[in-house]
Amino acid sequence: MLKRVHFNSSILPYLLVAPQIIITLVFFIWPASQAVYQSFLIEDAFGLSSEFVWFENFEYLFADELYHASFVRTLFFSAAVAFLSMSFALVLAGFADRVVRGATTYRTMLIWPYAVAPVLAGALWVFMFNPTLGIFPYFFEFFGYDWNHYLNGGQAMALVVMAAAWKQVAYNFLFYLAAMQSIPRSIIEAGAIDGARPIRRFWTLIFPLVSPTTFFLLVINAVYAFFDTFGIIHAVTQGGPANSTTILVYKVFNDGFVGLDLGGSAAQSVILMFLVIVMTFIQFRYIENKVEY
Amino acid sequence: MVENRPILNVMTHLVLMLGVAIVALPIWITFVAATHEEARMLQAPIPLLPGAYFWDNFKETFFGSGLSGSQSAPVWRMLLNSMAMAMMIACGKIAISLISAFAIVYFKFPFRMGFFWMIFITLMLPVEVRILPTFEVVADLGLLNSYWGLSIPLIASATATFMFRQVFLTIPDEMLESARIDGAKPLQFFWDILIPLSRTNIAALFVILFIYGWNQYLWPLLITTDSDMTTIVMSIKQMLEAAEQSPKWNIIMMTALLAMLPPVFVVVGMQKLFVKGLTETDK
Numbered sequence: 194m195l196k197r198v199h200f201n202s203s204i205l206p207y208l209l210v211a212p213q214i215i216i217t218l219v220f221f222i223w224p225a226s227q228a229v230y231q232s233f234l235i236e237d238a239f240g241l242s243s244e245f246v247w248f249e250n251f252e253y254l255f256a257d258e259l260y261h262a263s264f265v266r267t268l269f270f271s272a273a274v275a276f277l278s279m280s281f282a283l284v285l286a287g288f289a290d291r292v293v294r295g296a297t298t299y300r301t302m303l304i305w306p307y308a309v310a311p312v313l314a315g316a317l318w319v320f321m322f323n324p325t326l327g328i329f330p331y332f333f334e335f336f337g338y339d340w341n342h343y344l345n346g347g348q349a350m351a352l353v354v355m356a357a358a359w360k361q362v363a364y365n366f367l368f369y370l371a372a373m374q375s376i377p378r379s380i381i382e383a384g385a386i387d388g389a390r391p392i393r394r395f396w397t398l399i400f401p402l403v404s405p406t407t408f409f410l411l412v413i414n415a416v417y418a419f420f421d422t423f424g425i426i427h428a429v430t431q432g433g434p435a436n437s438t439t440i441l442v443y444k445v446f447n448d449g450f451v452g453l454d455l456g457g458s459a460a461q462s463v464i465l466m467f468l469v470i471v472m473t474f475i476q477f478r479y480i481e482n483k484v485e486y
Numbered sequence: 487m488v489e490n491r492p493i494l495n496v497m498t499h500l501v502l503m504l505g506v507a508i509v510a511l512p513i514w515i516t517f518v519a520a521t522h523e524e525a526r527m528l529q530a531p532i533p534l535l536p537g538a539y540f541w542d543n544f545k546e547t548f549f550g551s552g553l554s555g556s557q558s559a560p561v562w563r564m565l566l567n568s569m570a571m572a573m574m575i576a577c578g579k580i581a582i583s584l585i586s587a588f589a590i591v592y593f594k595f596p597f598r599m600g601f602f603w604m605i606f607i608t609l610m611l612p613v614e615v616r617i618l619p620t621f622e623v624v625a626d627l628g629l630l631n632s633y634w635g636l637s638i639p640l641i642a643s644a645t646a647t648f649m650f651r652q653v654f655l656t657i658p659d660e661m662l663e664s665a666r667i668d669g670a671k672p673l674q675f676f677w678d679i680l681i682p683l684s685r686t687n688i689a690a691l692f693v694i695l696f697i698y699g700w701n702q703y704l705w706p707l708l709i710t711t712d713s714d715m716t717t718i719v720m721s722i723k724q725m726l727e728a729a730e731q732s733p734k735w736n737i738i739m740m741t742a743l744l745a746m747l748p749p750v751f752v753v754v755g756m757q758k759l760f761v762k763g764l765t766e767t768d769k
Contacts, residue, residue, distance in 0.1 A: 198659040200593050200672050209589035210601050212582045213642055220639040221608045224619035231619070285505040288498045301754060302506045304761075308749035310701035310719045316726055316742050317512040320519065320735065328515060331531050362509060364764070371765060385489055420614050424703040428723050442614045446704070449618045458618060465615040473610050 225466065231459035250460035259436065260444070260461075267440040270354060271418035278358035279410055282365030287395055289366075290373040300370065307363035311421060315428030318356035342430065346437025349430045353438050356429060357422045364417075365410050372406040373399060412476045419468065441465060513746075519739035520544075527735040539736065547740040561741060564718040568700055569748070571636045571717060575699030576692050578641035584688075587650035588676050592662070609644040613705055621708050631712040640705060646691055649766055653684045690763030693756050697749045718745040 200206075232250050254260050289299050306314070321327050322342060330340040342349040376399060384394045423442050426432060432439035432447060439447065445465065449458030515534075519527060522537035548561050589595075590602055613620065620639060629635030657680070665675045681688075706717045716724075722745060725738045753760050 195594060195598070196592055196655075196659060196662065198662045198666075199591075203593075203595075205672060206589040206593035206595045206598075209585040209593075213586040213605060213647065214601055216582070216638065216642040217604055217608050219623060220620055221611050221616070221642060222604070224616045224623055225611050227619035227622070228616050281505070285502065288501045288505075291494075291498050292502070297757075299502050299506065301757060303509055304757070305750045305753050306509060307764075308697050308701075308753040309746045310703060310749075312703045312719055312722055313742055313746050314512075316722045316738070317516055319726065320739065321512060321515055326528070326530065326532055326733075326735070328532055328534070359509070359512065367761060367764060371761075391491065391494060420612050423614060424719075427703075428726060445614065446617065450708070455618065462615045462618070466611065469610045469612060469615065 228459045228462045228466070231455055232463045233456075234459075235456045250456045251464075254457065254460050254464070262436070263439050263441055263444050266350075266438070267419065270350070270357075270422075270438075270440050271415045273354045274357045274361065274418040274422075275411060275414035277354060278361040279365050279407070279414060281358070282362050282369050283400075285362075286366050286369035286373055287399065289370055290399075291391075296370075300367070303366050304363040306360050307367075309360060310424060311357075311360060312424030312428045314356050314360045315353075315425040318352060318359070319429045322352055342434075344434055346434055349434060349438050353422070353425055353429050356425050357418060360425075361414060361417055365414070368406050368410055369403060372403040376402050409476075412472060416469075416472055416476075419465075419472075516739045516742055519735050520743050522736055524734055524736050528733065532735075543736050543740045547737050547744065559713050559716055561718065561721070561744060563714065564716050564721050565744065565748075567633075567636075567715060568717040568719060568745075570633050571702065571706070572696050572699035572748075574633060574637035575640050575702070576695035578637060579643045579646050579695050580688055580691060582641060583643050583646035583650055584681070584684075585676075587647050587654060588680060590647075591651055591654040592672070592675075605642070605644050605647050607644075608642050613640070617704065617708060624709055630709050631715050635709050636702075636706055636715070636717075637699070640699070640702065643695075646695070649687065649691060650684065652766075653687050654680065657683055686759070686762070687766070689756075690759045690766065692763075693752055693760045694763040696752055700749045721745075 233245055233247055235249065285299075285303065289296055289303075292299065309317075322329050322340065324330050324341040324343065327340075333340045340348060342352045380398060380402075381394060384398050389397065419440075420442055422440070423446065426438055426440060426443045430438040432443050441461065442465070445458055445461045448454045448461065452458075515532075518533055518536050520543055521540040522533055523539045523542075526533065526537065550560060586601075586605065590598060624630060624635050624639060627635075629638070661679055661683075662675060665679055670678065701719060702717070703719055703723075706715075706720050707723070710716060710720070718741070722738070722742055725741060729735070729738060
């Protein structure tokens with residue numbers, strides 16, 4: 194932590210940490226404690242007075258069918274995004290690892306969606322799937338399949354999952370490729386000498402050897418799907434139709450800024466904070482003791 | 487490659503090209519839509535090959551107000567706002583993380599670990615979970631509709647501080663010893679030795695943070711009401727809403743293209759630094 198050779202205490206180190214600490218206090222810790230405090234309050238309909246109600250907001254949330262549905266939906270959404278983008282990235286990385294010349298070119302062409310903002314990713318996909326103009330609904334019509342994500346909740350969910358997964362493929366691909374390229378060639382060669390064909394080598398050697406990366410990416414993808422996909426939902430479906438794509442983060446925003454239910458929104462924030470803490474804990478535990486097998 | 491398998495080699499390239507095609511498809515469609523005239527973009531099978539109106543659309547988008555009739559700022563102004571916000575966030579984060587990591591690694595002072603944990607906590611408080619109270623703080627400070635309000639609440643960074651801490655810890659102790667023998671003061675040591683030694687890390691982090699800053703959406707959406715402060719990424723959403731009445735998809739898609747160009751350019755142009763930054767910060 195501390196250098197063996199270091200400077201002695203003076204006023205200087207306090208000045209050096211001051212900007213970071215002040216910003217942390219003013220914009221992070223104070224608002225977060227405000228959120229916790231507000232989650233114990235209920236405001237009247239006109240916002241004139243508020244009453245301290247202990248855990249009533251939470252009790253109300255835990256009894257709320259809509260909140261349960263949103264929770265389950267968020268879990269499904271994260272699992273779907275993580276599975277789709279990680280498996281796609283794993284396959285591509287597996288093939289790219291075989292390429293001797295041109296691997297960097299493929300990498301360049303696969304990583305740039307990382308730079309696209311979530312809301313832009315949403316805009317691109319909503320355009321491709323626009324029920325009247327989009328290219329995909331036009332093709333679906335030949336198969337007699339009717340696409341309208343403004344009316345069909347399942348299709349709306351599928352669309353946000355695809356948009357979110359598309360954006361995350363780049364990240365997963367990069368980490369999988371790096372992990373595969375760091376596997377010693379001698380292991381793969383030994384497998385080949387023992388007569389294992391490429392597909393078998395992939396499943397019995399490469400895939401187990403990159404499993405630490407898989408665990409790491411699972412956490413990262415879950416965090417991404419939980420918190421960074423707000424823009425996609427906001428651009429594509431706005432939580433609709435009939436709440437079918439209202440994930441937790443969107444619900445906090447919607448109840449707080451649109452519905453103006455401050456106590457309820459704050460209680461949801463507190464639950465989300467708890468979830469982030471759990472995920473961060475898992476992530477750091479993992480980084481400390483790598484998964485062994 | 488371990489053994490020569492010609493069929494598998496061909497298949498490898500086919501699969502990779504298919505993957506690239508799938509990943510690139512949304513961008514291709516966007517690009518094509520940005521090269522056609524408005525009327526063409528209203529007929530049901532939309533074109534899949536570029537048209538001849540790229541420059542017309544570009545001029546209309548870049549200097550016009552995006553969509554006619556709306557009160558929004560011209561796109562060049564939004565690009566400027568986005569650039570200012572992204573630069574302020576990236577540079578601000580790097581600056582404050584560098585000095586606080588320096589203090590935590592190289593000084594022994596009371597509450598050192600307390601400060602460290604305070605910075606660590608910010609990892610667990612993404613904007614999305616504290617939007618309402620943070621908005622109130624910024625409103626109370628009178629920072630709504632300003633560059634300061636757009637950037638300062640986002641520049642505290644645990645990840646950057648951790649990364650610099652990690653970098654400083656790998657720098658051998660002899661550096662400080664010899665600098666001291668030569669009579670260097672703490673700030674001199676920081677400026678003349680630590681900064682030059684961590685130059686590539688700073689550059690790598692800059693690439694990641696620039697993209698992070700440019701792509702901010704929820705925060706600018708909340709704190710800017712003045713159309714002169716709109717960022718380009720935000721404007722897409724407004725255009726999509728307007729599109730329900732008067733769909734000008736060629737203009738919308740041109741705006742989207744302009745909005746993603748700077749960060750994509752940064753990723754592709756500085757790929758080595760980008761990969762380094764991504765794998766070293768571990769998010």
